[in-house]
Amino acid sequence: MKLTLEQVEHVANLARLGLTEEEKERFAEQLSAVLEYAEMLQGLDTEAIPPTAMVVPLQNVLRPDVVTPSLEREEALANAPRREGEFFRVPAILE
Helix, strand or coil, rough: CCCCCCHHHHHHHHHHCCCCHHHHHHHHHHHHHHHHHHHHHHHHHHHHCCCCCCCCCCCCCCCCCCCCCCCHHHHHHCCCCCCCCCECCCCCCCC
């Protein structure tokens, strides 16, 4: 399927893109190639293939929740640019 420059301009307008004439021509070729490939995929017989929700088995990727030692408070605050007692001092974000 060959896209026209008007169709590329329409897509660019929907995406709020400002394109030069050279870019419009280049994108017309590239988008046409993508649509031709999609047409080719539409022609494949997929009747015997069951629908697939996941292509790889689903597995839990979370690590076990184990308590481990962390930095001492003084070590964590050692390089703080500003601190207030035992806390980091940060600029206020609300008035």
